[in-house]
Amino acid sequence: MTSAAPTSHGLQIAITTGEPAGVGPELTAQALAGAAAHWPGAQFTVLGDADLLAARARAVGVDWQALCGNGRVRVQHQPLSAPSLPGKLDAANGAYVLGLLDSAIDGAVAGQFNAIVTAPLQKSTINDAGVPFTGHTEYLAERTHTPRVVMMLAGTGPRPLRVALATTHLPLKDVSAALSVEGIVETLRIIDHDLRHHFGLPAPRILVTGLNPHAGENGYLGREEIDVIEPALKLANAQGIDAPGPYPADTLFQPRYLTEADCVLAMFHDQGLPVLKYATFGEGINVTLGLPIIRTSVDHGTALDLAGTGRADAGSLIAAIDTAVSMARHRRAA
DSSP: OOOOOOOOTTOEEEEEOOOTTSSHHHHHHHHHHHHGGGSTTOEEEEEEOHHHHHHHHHHTTOOHHHHHTSSSEEEEEOOOSSOOBTTBOOGGGHHHHHHHHHHHHHHHHTTSOSEEEEOOOOHHHHHHTTOOOOOHHHHHHHHTTOSOOEEEEEOOSSSOOEEEESSOSOOGGGHHHHOOHHHHHHHHHHHHHHHHHTTOOSSOBEEEBOSSGGGGGGGTTOSHIIIIIHHHHHHHHHTTOBOOOOBOHHHHSSHHHHTTOSEEEESSHHHHHHHHHHHHTTTOEEEEESOSSOEEEESSOOOTTTTTTTOSOOHHHHHHHHHHHHHHHHHHHO
């Protein structure tokens, strides 16, 4: 059962607008214009190029000047490295995108922001700019000096489907070697802690998948369940974490299992996320657990083909902002 939501009065939320050629800038304008009333007391700092934001807002029918004049939305201007057109990537703006993220992280670590919400970025642009970049999750961990973080995607609603990952952006051939008893226990500890303190769940129940088909079939289809996952669950349960399993992933995602679950821990990226995205795409969110700061994001990419057209749906960004505000409330109360 979710506890009563604490007040959001005085919360400061940063929004990074991501890849300038993508839908992030316009979705930010649409989300704040259409749903700001849902977050009374919260104030929003939008990080991005001021002229770009005004132009993309105008393209989708948002009066950006009026929105920023309401006292709740302000722009932290960071100039583009190169002019940007919708749908046209330019590696020259790779540093700009990382600069937005760095400013938000630094502000959150310093206490200037209670949470950050990240619009989608284009990994290839940053890599083409000469900066090795795997993704938001890994970058946030590195910048905040956090040894282990957990990627969790979630839907919306009174009983949302949440899927966390034991490993994130790895080639499939490397997943087995990346799993360890200690790593799974620590991942479960992070999930349990953050569901309690940031989501208001007093006794989280986390269902855990196996790695192999049929959860290893008693060792006939692999021994990771016997040698790694089962010992990890035994240790986690002994620490007071409610984490049953391992369950076969092909049968776990059914209402009869999920009804009483607060989260599913999957062993690798494409084991759990296809199910989550099928069920929630367009309204789902991405949350990084285990950080010293709060970070949420959308569940989609830059949608270059939709940039500047007004056809992109702001639902996921609205949900990400909503979750960031809620998490910040619970963290303040805790």
